[in-house]
Amino acid sequence: MSLHRRLVWKVAKGFRGRAGTCIKLARQQAEKALQHAYRGRKEKKREARSLWIQRVNAGSREHGVKYSEFQAGLKQMNVQLNRKVLSEIAATEPFSFQALVEQVKFMRGIGGGGGGKVA
Amino acid sequence: MQLAQQRASAAVCRRPQAFAGANVPLARSVRPVAPARQQQQQRSFVCQAAAVEAPTAKPSGNPSLLSVGAPDTYAIVEVGGHQMFVEPGKWYTCNRLQVEPGSKIKFGRVLALKQGGTFSVGKPYLEGASVEAEVLEELKAPKVIVYKMRPKKHYRRKNGHRQPLSKFMVTRVG
Numbered sequence: 001m002s003l004h005r006r007l008v009w010k011v012a013k014g015f016r017g018r019a020g021t022c023i024k025l026a027r028q029q030a031e032k033a034l035q036h037a038y039r040g041r042k043e044k045k046r047e048a049r050s051l052w053i054q055r056v057n058a059g060s061r062e063h064g065v066k067y068s069e070f071q072a073g074l075k076q077m078n079v080q081l082n083r084k085v086l087s088e089i090a091a092t093e094p095f096s097f098q099a100l101v102e103q104v105k106f107m108r109g110i111g112g113g114g115g116g117k118v119a
Numbered sequence: 120m121q122l123a124q125q126r127a128s129a130a131v132c133r134r135p136q137a138f139a140g141a142n143v144p145l146a147r148s149v150r151p152v153a154p155a156r157q158q159q160q161q162r163s164f165v166c167q168a169a170a171v172e173a174p175t176a177k178p179s180g181n182p183s184l185l186s187v188g189a190p191d192t193y194a195i196v197e198v199g200g201h202q203m204f205v206e207p208g209k210w211y212t213c214n215r216l217q218v219e220p221g222s223k224i225k226f227g228r229v230l231a232l233k234q235g236g237t238f239s240v241g242k243p244y245l246e247g248a249s250v251e252a253e254v255l256e257e258l259k260a261p262k263v264i265v266y267k268m269r270p271k272k273h274y275r276r277k278n279g280h281r282q283p284l285s286k287f288m289v290t291r292v293g
Contacts, residue, residue: 002275007264034266041263080243081230085195085202089231092189096238 003030052087059090063101065110073104192235194250194292197228205250205289215283218254224287226250234293251291258284 003011005023011033012019012026019029057067065073074081079100081089090097104110184204193206199214205226218224229248231240239245260282267276 003266003277031266031268034264035268038265038267078242079230079240080197081195081240082202085204085230088184088204091185093233093238096233099238100240 003027049083052083055087056083056090059087059094059097060101060104063098063105065101065104065108069108069110070101070104073108074100076107077103189233191233192292193233194229194248195231196226196250197230197244198226199285202230205252205292207289207292210255210286210288212258212284212286214285215257216254216285216287218285220254220256220285223251223253223290226252232292248293250289250293252287252289255286255288258286260284 008023008027008030011030014020015026015029017025019025053067056070060067060070086097089100190206193204195202196205199216201213203211203213205211216224227244227249229241229245229250230243231238232245232248233239239248241248263280263282265276265278265280268274
């Protein structure tokens with residue numbers, strides 16, 4: 001069963017050209033829009049996570065630690081802050097984030113801090 | 120003479136050319152279709168280091184953590200499958216908690232805590248730290264239409280979804 005006309009106009013009002021005025025075209029474009037919304041809701045989560053990782057990477061590289069090593073160090077310390085929160089800490093609290101990075105450096109033996117690499 | 124007149128008339132009727140170097144004003148004024156949008160404030164990260172130098176930041180319409188900088192005391196708690204920054208005196212929404220609205224609850228899974236200038240991180244949770252809150256109401260998120268369609272295969276599904284949420288106000292962080 002196709003979309004009810006009420007819903008079609010709710011979705012397709014303001015679309016360009018005849019897709020915003022003629023029911024036959026608007027119905028097709030409304031279906032497309034809803035499918036794109038479904039897909040976009042899933043992609044939004046992926047993109048957000050990718051952005052957080054980039055930010056954490058940038059923040060940790062400022063102090064000489066790559067993202068992969070940083071995550072490995074956090075896992076070793078059993079710190080379960082997720083990427084979203086880590087990225088916000090890195091952006092708004094540089095000193096606290098630096099402390100975390102220094103701790104990771106110590107744990108992983110990077111940059112001359114502590115002994116050799118912890119297996 | 121005729122040629123010049125024709126050229127002049129043609130020039131008047133012809134639209135002004137928009138190529139580089141042509142300084143021709145528009146023949147008619149632009150009619151605004153929608154009211155002029157207010158200039159959106161440029162969002163930029165405000166971090167502690169910058170906030171110290173410029174404490175008087177103009178608050179924008181929707182202050183978020185990244186636009187006003189980190190507050191003085193807050194906790195990072197794990198609620199409803201998400202981790203969130205909570206400050207005392209503010210309300211937040213999370214996935215539906217199985218408690219009566221109006222009751223007081225305590226969040227025990229505190230991942231990090233900032234209090235009085237010290238930032239402590241738990242492994243994974245901080246001992247003895249908790250966040251007390253009061254559940255304000257139970258609400259539902261705005262409706263999301265889940266529509267699936269396979270073209271030319273006679274398959275269409277339409278469902279609506281309203282996520283059940285809870286709203287809680289944080290009373291104490293510590």
